Amino acid sequence: MLTWIMWPLETPAPPAPPVVPTIERPGEPVQPLPHTTPDNPRKVALGRRLFNEPRLSGDDTLSCASCHDLKGGGADPRPQSAGFGGKAVPLNAPTVFNSRFNHRQYWDARAGNLAGQTISTVMNPEVMGASWPAVIGKLEDDAGYRREFAALYPGEGIDATTVADAIAAYEDTLTTPDSPFDRWLRGETGALTEEARRGYRRFKELGCIACHQGVNLGGNMMAGLGVMGDFFADRGRTPAEADLGRFNVTKRAEDRHLFKVPGLRNVARTAPYFHDGSVATLEDAVDLMARYQLGATLAPGDRKSIVAFLKSLDGSLPE
Numbered sequence: 001m002l003t004w005i006m007w008p009l010e011t012p013a014p015p016a017p018p019v020v021p022t023i024e025r026p027g028e029p030v031q032p033l034p035h036t037t038p039d040n041p042r043k044v045a046l047g048r049r050l051f052n053e054p055r056l057s058g059d060d061t062l063s064c065a066s067c068h069d070l071k072g073g074g075a076d077p078r079p080q081s082a083g084f085g086g087k088a089v090p091l092n093a094p095t096v097f098n099s100r101f102n103h104r105q106y107w108d109a110r111a112g113n114l115a116g117q118t119i120s121t122v123m124n125p126e127v128m129g130a131s132w133p134a135v136i137g138k139l140e141d142d143a144g145y146r147r148e149f150a151a152l153y154p155g156e157g158i159d160a161t162t163v164a165d166a167i168a169a170y171e172d173t174l175t176t177p178d179s180p181f182d183r184w185l186r187g188e189t190g191a192l193t194e195e196a197r198r199g200y201r202r203f204k205e206l207g208c209i210a211c212h213q214g215v216n217l218g219g220n221m222m223a224g225l226g227v228m229g230d231f232f233a234d235r236g237r238t239p240a241e242a243d244l245g246r247f248n249v250t251k252r253a254e255d256r257h258l259f260k261v262p263g264l265r266n267v268a269r270t271a272p273y274f275h276d277g278s279v280a281t282l283e284d285a286v287d288l289m290a291r292y293q294l295g296a297t298l299a300p301g302d303r304k305s306i307v308a309f310l311k312s313l314d315g316s317l318p319e
């Protein structure tokens with residue numbers, strides 16, 4: 001039997017970001033994305049350069065931006081990214097937009113925060129295939145980086161922690177506020193179409209909200225994929241190691257196929273869907289969720305309304 005796990009897991013989640021969302025519609029289980037201003041623009045600029053820096057990979061070909069398309073949804077439009085040496089990474093790349101509001105990072109929630117995510121992904125032989133000493137050596141050879149790190153991290157300079165800190169500062173700015181849904185949450189009654197408002201109501205009534213909740217409509221708990229049916233048997237492809245989800249971290253039987261509930265912001269821009277990238281359209285993702293997570297078959301009208309609601313979660317992309 002698959003379980004749900006509410007946060008915190010065994011490791012405490014990082015402290016909440018220092019921003020207070022305004023809630024104009026009290027009692028809603030979703031909060032609008034707050035407007036934030038970076039407190040250190042110079043660090044953000046350094047982080048942005050590092051996010052786009054191929055020297056963070058073992059063979060100088062891949063940057064973070066290679067798999068997280070910031071002009072699209074911040075995710076990878078390919079079901080599986082091409083990782084180090086061109087080999088397919090076994091999981092679909094989630095979006096980096098609004099990732100600061102997730103309580104933990106990765107499908108199996110193994111990283112406690114954004115800096116920890118960067119430290120592990122650079123060394124991951126399937127993803128960037130680098131070693132930190134080699135990366136630091138390459139950045140040390142660049143006078144521009146030496147100057148910026150010396151100014152921003154006096155006494156520390158360039159190391160895994162400071163590189164990851166600068167990238168996390170940049171990622172903190174990758175938020176997408178002011179979606180029609182957020183404007184509606186803040187009280188702008190005309191911001192949502194009637195169809196989308198109906199979709200939000202059905203999203204709550206059907207119980208999607210039990211898992212997709214909070215600022216990101218997800219990212220704050222884990223759930224088994226296939227609570228009400230065997231997704232993996234029906235998918236037809238032999239389950240791979242990556243399909244085991246949280247089990248790969250804990251080795252506990254009850255954690256098999258447990259995944260971090262993904263946030264749904266900008267979800268219309270982040271196809272394909274699910275941890276395995278196996279679902280091509282939002283309509284199919286909604287149907288499969290109803291079937292496997294809630295044991296429900298959606299009426300066509302419900303699917304259409306819920307998709308309209310999900311499309312209303314498109315916010316303004318950072319420039």
Ligand code: HEC
Nearest residue numbers: 062063064067081082083089091092093094099105106107
């Ligand atoms: C080769 C493609 C690739 C590259 C390069 C890459 N990523 Fe990812 N990223 C992924 C995949 C795939 C996942 C999901 C992996 C998992 O869950 O185990 C992921 C997950 C993430 C997450 C977690 C999001 C969430 O909701 O859990 C963040 C944040 C992230 N990447 C940021 C970065 C940063 C920063 C870099 C550069 C240091 C980077 N990525 C480089 C493919 C890539």
Ligand code: HEC
Nearest residue numbers: 207208211223225259261262273274275285286289290293
């Ligand atoms: C029991 C918890 C739970 C419920 C209830 C639930 N979801 Fe999900 N949802 C998840 C999990 C876990 C995933 C990730 C599954 C995976 O990747 O394998 C997910 C994934 C999704 C995705 C794909 C997101 C992406 O980026 O890949 C969409 C869209 C979605 N859910 C919408 C819905 C809708 C609509 C409903 C209600 C009809 C719903 N969910 C009900 C837990 C839930």
